[in-house]
Amino acid sequence: MVKIKLQEKEIENFFKLHKSLMFYVNKKKGVIKEWSNPEHVSGSLKKVHKLREFVVKDFGLIDSFIEENPFNFISDELKTIESWKKGIYGEFFIVKYDKGFTYFYHSETKKCYGVLSLYEQLEDMLGPYLPIMVEAWLIPYKRKIIYDSFILPYRISFGGGMRRSLKAEYEEAIIRHGFITSFDGTSEEKETSDEELLKFYMKSETNRDRFWKEIENLSRKNPKLEKVYYQELGRINSREIKKALKANGVKNSWFAVLGRVTIASGKNKKELLDNVSEVLPEDKKEHIFVFKV
Numbered sequence: 001m002v003k004i005k006l007q008e009k010e011i012e013n014f015f016k017l018h019k020s021l022m023f024y025v026n027k028k029k030g031v032i033k034e035w036s037n038p039e040h041v042s043g044s045l046k047k048v049h050k051l052r053e054f055v056v057k058d059f060g061l062i063d064s065f066i067e068e069n070p071f072n073f074i075s076d077e078l079k080t081i082e083s084w085k086k087g088i089y090g091e092f093f094i095v096k097y098d099k100g101f102t103y104f105y106h107s108e109t110k111k112c113y114g115v116l117s118l119y120e121q122l123e124d125m126l127g128p129y130l131p132i133m134v135e136a137w138l139i140p141y142k143r144k145i146i147y148d149s150f151i152l153p154y155r156i157s158f159g160g161g162m163r164r165s166l167k168a169e170y171e172e173a174i175i176r177h178g179f180i181t182s183f184d185g186t187s188e189e190k191e192t193s194d195e196e197l198l199k200f201y202m203k204s205e206t207n208r209d210r211f212w213k214e215i216e217n218l219s220r221k222n223p224k225l226e227k228v229y230y231q232e233l234g235r236i237n238s239r240e241i242k243k244a245l246k247a248n249g250v251k252n253s254w255f256a257v258l259g260r261v262t263i264a265s266g267k268n269k270k271e272l273l274d275n276v277s278e279v280l281p282e283d284k285k286e287h288i289f290v291f292k293v
Helices: 008-029 045-057 060-068 075-086 120-125 160-178 194-201 205-212 213-220 222-245 269-279 282-287
Strands: 088-098 101-106 111-118 133-139 143-146 253-258 263-264 287-293
Touching: 008 045, 008 060, 008 075, 045 111, 045 263, 060 075, 075 088, 075 133, 088 120, 088 160, 088 282, 111 160, 160 194, 160 205, 194 205, 194 213, 194 222, 205 213, 213 222, 222 253, 222 282, 222 287, 253 269, 263 269, 269 287
Parallel strands: 111 143
Antiparallel strands: 088 101, 088 133, 101 111, 133 143, 253 263, 253 287
């Protein structure tokens, strides 16, 4: 599997810019006396975290850094640092690792962000057991999203119910907004149809329990969505019906389910549909789910 990642030179350049900004902020705020140049930006995580807090709470520090340009950066480098004002700082749930991306779900914006690692893979740093709640600053870099090199994990464990709930939330976020891998407009928000949403809400028991009100509202919105609702409900219930029929020796037959109820059967599909026509009103025929045993 090919993993999406930054080039080593790109990572080196990021650290040059980030350390320079933190060094500048430290000179302004006087948090760590021992630093004499940007390469010394390390040490106490608590103190470095304090510097980051100064930045995310006052982007004027980025503006003054750009105006003063104390390290004589070229225009593109200054634009990169300025772009960090578009980032998001706060608490996230790390919910998945896939193809080089770490999925950061932000419960405030209800969006899911694809974040690239720096030198060390986040999965190696944080461990494989998910979800994990962290504090982080996600920032744009090279038309991708990275974290600013500092992640603070919380020591919180999640029970099965919470894990299922988070899974439903971040999957809904992706359905509604897409999987966001850039802050620069190249990762456009997804336009989701009501039909896609309804199918997502109904795809698992967890989703049906969590989104029952949304399911109810959408299914009543118009005849097309009502049809989708009944077809999905029939598909879900057909699994148990098919299992029971097979257990009782039924084979080579067709069945039609309307929601939770089996309404007709036949030796072939044509016979089944003929039987459906005899028992079901015309406006309900498209609501059925058909399957073969």
